[in-house]
Amino acid sequence: MTATTSALGFPCPATSFSQILVDDSDVARIDYSNGWIIEGNKTFECNGTTHGSAHKAGTLTTATFSFEGLSVQVFGTVGINGDPTSSYQLDDLPPFLFTFNASTPAARESINYRVQFYTSPQLEPGFHTLVISSLGEGSGQMFLDYILYNPITSAQTRSINLPSSTFSETSTTVTPHCTSTISAGAFAGGVVGGTTLGLILGIILLFFQRRKKSDSHYTTISNSAGTSS
Incomplete structure (x- = not known):
């Protein structure tokens, strides 16, 4: 646990190394609507404010923290006889309504410091937005002192960014660079065409073979006739 000390020297509550404290005066982190006033006790409140x-x-008084x-927690101060009412909307979760109820008459007649107004459930690692709305009037007004949140550690960041190694049979499709497709009709046509051409060539070859035999027979007869004379 470490105690945070502001530049003004006023102590803030002890926090662990896994927590970050954001004081109410840090307007760069907390976006306030109209309707807020700056007060504080230099002895008991973080940074004295x-x-x-x-x-x-009829008005809406909000403070937005991203x-x-x-996880995130909100702390504040409750004045004497105070019963502040406020709501806390974290992302799209149902709003949480807080109303302070003093545990004893003595507590009600005293100023209560560092009262926990809100604590969130455990959240998924990531970016979140908390909208704080003050709903009470008069003694019901709230005093926001500081916000604590647990940041994402480096190990959790690595876990979030780690690529998935899950294999899916349907996630990979191998496509050949070149494909050759022959339809059944084209194949049948080729077979028929080849058969017809072969038949024609066979007929021509047979014709020439028969003609050659005929010529050879005619030559033999002619030679025989010449010999007889």
């Missing part, structure tokens, strides 16, 4: 909601009926992490 709080943001108090000057909520009025972070990359796993």
Whole structure:
């Protein structure tokens, strides 16, 4: 656990190394709507400041906080006889409604510091947005002191970015660079055409063979006749 000390020297609550504290005065991280006032106790509140909601009926007083992490908590101050009411909308989760109820009369008649207004469930690692809305008036106004959140560790970041090694038989298709397709009709036509051509060539060859034999027979007869004379 480590204690955070502000530039002004006012101590903030101890946090673990796995937590990041965002003070209410960090307007670069917390986006406030209209209707907030800056107050604080230099002895008991982180950085000596709080943001108090000057909520009025018919108005919406909000503070929006975006972070990359796993969980978030909101802490604030409750004034004497205070019963602040606020709602907390985290991403698309159902809103959480908080109303302070003092455990004893003495607690109600005192200022209560570092009251936990909200704690989120465990979240999926990633970016999240929390919208804080003050709903109470008068003694019901809230005083936001600081926000704690658990960031994503380097190991969790590596786990998120690790590519999947799951193999799917349908995810890979091998396509040949060159394909040659012969249809059944073309194949049959080729066979018939080849057969017809072979038949014609056979007839021509047979014709010439018979003619050659005929010529040879005619020559033999002629030679025989010449010899007889």
